[in-house]
Amino acid sequence: MSLILIIEQTLNGIQFGVMLFLMAAGLTLIFGVMGVINLAHGSLYMIGAFAAAAVAGATGSFLLALAASLVVAAIAGALIELTVMRRLYDRDHLDQVLATFALILIFSEGTRWAFGSFPLFLDIPDALSGPITLPFGVQYPLYRLAIIGIGLVVALGLFALISRTRIGMQIRAGESDREMIGALGVNISVLYTLVFALGAALAGFAGALIGAIQSVQVGMGEPVLILAFVVVVIGGIGSIKGALVGALLVGLTDTLGRFLLPSFFGLFMEPSSAMSVGSSLSSMSIYILMAAVLLFKPTGLYGSA
């Protein structure tokens, strides 16, 4: 097991974490401001990926494809907020779960109906294809590195938005005291729609970025959504910082677990059973991480009690 391999896998873990952050940030914002749980967030991820694949197919431009993912997902998010979520703010969580589960069914089957069951592919743009040589002689795909860069820029932008701008101030006010933002003279329903659209755009953007590495298909969103839930549970609901730390922890644990655990068991087991024990255990590693955080901090690393 060489150093190069470890560096490469660590970068993969960070890249995975950055993607999860884009998902989890939207979820945690929406929960923090509106107090709703949105299972259809994974559908927005899928919608972004499909929008990008369709636009890339039609125009051949990756940049246009990315823009499309942001715009289409934001519009879809705003529509969901205006037609469905708005009726659910004072309902209990069960109603929110069921209504957004219904949305998943509608979006997934609707997409299957529109695009068929076969996966679409989104090509990595030429400018970002191929590997790049990093220090220590590590060869690493440029596109993945770009994802890390883009993700971190988005994270910085999000922090700036929340801490520096007027709308960010309103979001923070909304999180701590729902009555207060009304008193501040903010139009709450516009703010809610905006926050929802912002979260949706982040999810759609993540879907498009990942769509170029994996295939674009129906059902791609929900596994990521559930991982994003793990991130939010670990980081603490409502905390963007928690979402970032949680996402990186989950990304690294998952990637390095898959890579290291089989070799670790290989030290004292025969190769085939080491492989199976290692891979089964690594498939559980992030949930074990979540359980450990729950034991010591039930409200997550950065959550308020």
Place this chain on the structure above:
Amino acid sequence: MQREQLINATTLLALLAVPLWAWYVDEPFTITLATKVAIFALAGVGLNLALGLGGLVSFGHAAFFGIGGYAMGILASHAQTYTPLASWPFLLEGTKSMPVIWLVAMVMSGLAALAVGALSLRTTGVYFIMITLAFGQMFFYFAISWPAYGGEDGLSIYVRNGFPGLNTLDPIQFFMLCYVLLAVVLFFFARLAKSPFGMALNAARQNDERVQTVGITPYRLRLVAFVISGAVTGLAGALFADLNRFVSPTMLSWQTSGEIMVFIILGGVGRLYGPVIGAGLFIMLEHFLGGLSEFWHVYLGVLLLLVVLFARGGLIGLLAGKEVAHD
């Protein structure tokens, strides 16, 4: 109240009458559909103990359903290949006997519910939903990556397991088994809802602080409810696997968790017979809409959305009116 009891009795009778009629006119497929209803209803009734009575929105019950299914699959596959499950510290053989399989399924899924519940119940609200969903996914990925029992492909058994004195391969006999189990569980849950435990659990759903103030720990009530709930859903899982003679990770998927919840909401949350009606409605929709369109889940989604937004009491709520308080 009278009306709800009438609806309940009618439901239970209809679930018996339809397959009996199908048996009479020799329509085995309808019997299989009815068997599916009974099994899904059982899974839903199990979840509804936690969800309806306890207010615990578990989005991870597919794990228990699947563990029940795998308990069946593992025991039966060892029995059919005559290989013991373990030879140390003592000899553990597989079995094709349903009662033993049911017991093992309930114990294993109950234990899993104990572990998941002990952790998840430290939190409430949205956290609880997300955590149960995540732990459910953990079992799903474990089943996929554990190669010994078929991994992603699942596990088939050649013949349905046996029950003393019955021919379980005969659809109507297997249906009757499932139906009787459902009826027994409904009877016990009706008693449980009115028992000291049920009354305290229901009170904890309404007001946690009140229950603590009278000196009862809500956490313990919920954990016990969660374990019973998981065990019953696990029993349903074992039956479902036996119905199909097949178990695969799909039984553990988050969609399955969602569907078990859908049975409850379609019928009516917090109503003992809600999942029975809901499961019946679900299977009918699947059968009839599924025949019309490959994309019938869209219609299911729209229906579910409408029920959640505009008909919160589910079908029983529409038929029987709002629930009234009574002692």
Place this chain on the structure above:
Amino acid sequence: MTDAVLEIRNISKSFGALKASNNVSLTLRAGEIHALIGPNGAGKSTLIKQIAGNLRPDEGTVWFEGKNVTALNTVARARLGLGRTFQISSLAMDYTVLQNAVLGALGKRGKVFRFFSPVMKDKKLLAAANAALAQVGLEEFAHYRTSDLSHGQRRQLEVAVALTLAPKVFLMDEPMAGLGGEGSQRLMGFLDTLRQQAPILLVEHDMDAVFALADRISVLVYGSIIATGTADEIRNNPEVRAAYLGEEDAE
């Protein structure tokens, strides 16, 4: 000091910069009604919460029957015999009045993990519940849904549930609020005899009731107790008059 059933020693609790309890000490003796009065936001409910176990004090200890119970949670303290009513009613709102009372009786009896026999047919529990409802004058409303009760009636039900627990100490946070003249009068008469059964720490804004009932009164202002004494002592305490009773114009 020896006959103090409940004693709190040097309790402090802050919410951020706000000192809701500032080095508070007080005792509750067998057979007495000890009233805790003070302006809105003085920290009375916060103190009750710390005694009942809903809030951990930052500093200080709570002693019950000679035992330090500071580390115990609400459930454990309730089981030891602390019976509490809430300022903002906290009841099972979907249940009937009788069911709420039976829940209290069930908590007192224990053996909650019984899964088969109907609790609402348990004669002993029903008897205890009905007796408590009769004591507060709610027997006619036994089969009402709790959410249909008036605020005053909910307050009475709070007291009734506390009675079913047969506690060794009552902690009552404004039990008379919303009751109206006749209701208050009746509850006052009842509390007057209840103190024989178990002492009462009574938070109350109704000054007539407090001065008529209380054996001792403590005055809490900005989280600190500024005086403790009999009704006469408090009435004539210049500090209290200045800080609190001034506008109330106590004769």
